[in-house]
Amino acid sequence: MGAKTFLLLAVLLALYSSVSLADDPGPLQDFCVADYSSQVLVNGYACKQQSQSTADDFFMSGFQTPGNTTNQLGLSITPAFAASIPGTNTLGVSMLRIDYAPGGIYPPHSHPRASEIIIVLKGKLEVGFVPAHPDYRLFNKTLNEGDAYVFPQGLIHYQINTGKHPAVAFSGLSSQNPGVIFIPNTLFGSVPKFPTELLVKAFQVDANVISQLEANF
Numbered sequence: 001m002g003a004k005t006f007l008l009l010a011v012l013l014a015l016y017s018s019v020s021l022a023d024d025p026g027p028l029q030d031f032c033v034a035d036y037s038s039q040v041l042v043n044g045y046a047c048k049q050q051s052q053s054t055a056d057d058f059f060m061s062g063f064q065t066p067g068n069t070t071n072q073l074g075l076s077i078t079p080a081f082a083a084s085i086p087g088t089n090t091l092g093v094s095m096l097r098i099d100y101a102p103g104g105i106y107p108p109h110s111h112p113r114a115s116e117i118i119i120v121l122k123g124k125l126e127v128g129f130v131p132a133h134p135d136y137r138l139f140n141k142t143l144n145e146g147d148a149y150v151f152p153q154g155l156i157h158y159q160i161n162t163g164k165h166p167a168v169a170f171s172g173l174s175s176q177n178p179g180v181i182f183i184p185n186t187l188f189g190s191v192p193k194f195p196t197e198l199l200v201k202a203f204q205v206d207a208n209v210i211s212q213l214e215a216n217f
């Protein structure tokens with residue numbers, strides 16, 4: 001392999017590992033309630049003075065309310081990230097309520113900054129993930145009420161409601177801001193688009209298949 005190719009590979013590898021190894025840093029104080037009004041840019045939100053922090057900064061309500069799943073995916077997400085509970089700032093935790101219509105899906109996606117543990121409260125979900133190259137096994141499982149499943153940080157995973165009724169799950173995530181990369185939207189809905197010849201070769205299909213996929217996003 002030529003020196004240039006090798007350099008390119010090395011750069012790609014370095015980029016890849018910096019994405020997949022992004023963790024929330026450990027806190028250096030008891031807490032750092034997010035000051036949403038601060039103009040200071042830090043890795044997370046700037047802190048309110050501890051003396052001005054209150055019990056309500058650590059509180060959020062509304063998780064008893066089912067989300068609206070009348071949409072193409074049959075999915076609704078109610079997040080408790082640092083953007084909605086200021087008290088999670090710098091603590092490396094967050095939570096989601098997820099509602100699924102019958103047949104509803106959470107499409108293949110990854111969280112660049114968090115591992116996830118999902119617990120099914122109501123209904124039945126099939127869930128799964130695939131490890132990084134070169135291990136392409138699908139680790140999938142059908143979950144019923146009371147079952148939990150773990151999605152390792154950065155790996156592509158999915159959920160689908162395979163039951164006849166609406167399903168409800170809660171997820172805990174190991175970041176105050178896990179981030180989400182939706183694979184279909186990223187590949188076929190980017191602006192501007194990925195080069196068509198790139199996607200044609202990557203997916204080994206005709207250009208019209210790629211345009212059909214892009215038309216959906």
Ligand SMILES: *[C@@H]1O[C@H](CO)[C@@H](O)[C@H](O)[C@H]1NC(C)=O
Nearest residue numbers: 066067068069070071072076
């Ligand atoms: C749910 O969302 C759909 C589509 O946006 C909307 O038409 C409908 O009114 C919403 N239902 C409720 C109960 O808010």
Ligand SMILES: *[C@@H]1O[C@H](CO)[C@@H](O)[C@H](O)[C@H]1NC(C)=O
Nearest residue numbers: 126127128138139140141142
């Ligand atoms: C896992 O995925 C395979 C292939 O899609 C499927 O046949 C199987 O039923 C799934 N297993 C569970 C437990 O959902």
